[in-house]
Amino acid sequence: MPTPYFEVAHLTKHFSTDESTVAAIQDVSFSLQKGQFLSILGPSGCGKSTLFNLIAGLMQPDCGDIRLQGESMLLRPGLTGYMLQKDLLLPWRTIADNIVLPKALHGTRRQAALKSAVSDIAACGLRDLLNRRPDECSGGQRQRAALVRTLQTGKPLLLLDEPFGALDAITRLHLQALLTEIATKKRLTILFVTHDVDEALLLSDAILVMGTAPGRILRQYTLEEPRPRTMRVLSQPEFIRVKGEILTLLDKEVTADA
Ligand SMILES: Nc1ncnc2c1ncn2[C@@H]1O[C@H](COP(=O)(O)OP(=O)(O)OP(=O)(O)O)[C@@H](O)[C@H]1O
Ligand SMILES: [Mg+2]
Structure with a gap:
């Protein structure tokens, strides 16, 4: 077996509070090849953001x-681009100054950083918004800016935690297509948290369904249908079957938790 590009092996993380200890992640294992897109579905509290925080090196298991190209990432954090559940654009900076931030933090001058972001800015339709502050933008515009900022990290592995969760259906479709296009062009490997089963089916090479208490993998799916896909795949029998199974799994988890 060739070494996978990215691998999570038997990952476990507990949190202790005054009242109790929570197994946020228990014995989670999966792997991906370069350029693959993995979606993670699971009820609130099943450890999705904890998994991302561990992969990003913000906490230790x-x-x-966690291995990238066979080497442990635990001692080498900073190998991922991370788009958090909230867009976290800095409100006092313009969209342009938010976008250049990852490169500016590494000493690149503003103009040079902006120049290297030009194609992502154009692809995400942000050219006319560069001088606005985040509070002068719509939710979809802010998410696009956060996505472009995440892309400027230049990291080959991206963690996107519900990036389109708060958007209307049309904006969401547009951003899904955009993300697929950019990911394919740059051969990015993406881990993507969503609560939307159709979104996962549309975008992913693989899907993890997680359960709660303890946070663990219930099922892993591989979707062979080539990407990019159109909404039409959702009416194919195989997709309908997988969607039904996932919804049943999630329903059981939520019911058990109630
Ligand atoms: N810093 C922390 N201290 C204590 N418990 C925590 C901490 N962070 C997360 N938890 C607990 O760990 C579990 C997993 O939380 P996590 O945020 O990873 O869930 P999630 O799947 O991302 O949920 P959501 O879909 O609501 O974002 C939850 O029970 C949560 O309360
Ligand atoms: Mg979360």
Whole structure:
């Protein structure tokens, strides 16, 4: 077996509070090849953001390993671009100054950073918004700016935590297509948290369905249908079957939790 490009092996993380200890992630394992798109579905509290925080190196696991090209990432954080659940654009900076931030933090001058972002800015339709502040933009515009900012990290592995969660259906479709196009062009490997089963089916090479208490993988799916896909795939029998199974799994989790 060739070494996978990215691998999570037996990852476990507990949190202790005054009242109790929570197994936020327990024995989570999966792997991806370069350029693959993985979606993670699961009820609130099943450990999706914790998994991302561990992969991003923002916290250490109790046990297990995370490997990129066979090398542990635990001692080498900073190998991922991370778009958090909230867009976290800095409100006092313009869209342009938010976008250049990842490169500016590494010493690149503003003009040079902006120049290297030009194609992403154009692809995401932000050319006319560069001088606005985030509070002068719509939700969809802010999400596009956050996506472009994440792309400027230049990292080959992206963690996107519900990036389109708060958007209307049309804006969401537009951004899904955009993300697929950019990811394919740059051969990015993407881990994507969503609560939308159709979105996962449309975008992914693989889907993890997680359960809660303890946060663990219930099922892993591989979708062979080539990407990019159109909404039409959702009416194919195989997609309908997988969607039904996923919804049943999620329903059981939510019911068990109630
Ligand atoms: N810093 C922390 N201290 C204590 N418990 C935590 C901490 N962070 C997360 N948890 C707990 O760990 C579990 C997993 O949380 P996490 O935020 O990873 O869930 P999630 O799947 O991202 O949920 P959501 O879909 O609501 O974003 C939850 O029970 C949560 O309360
Ligand atoms: Mg979360």
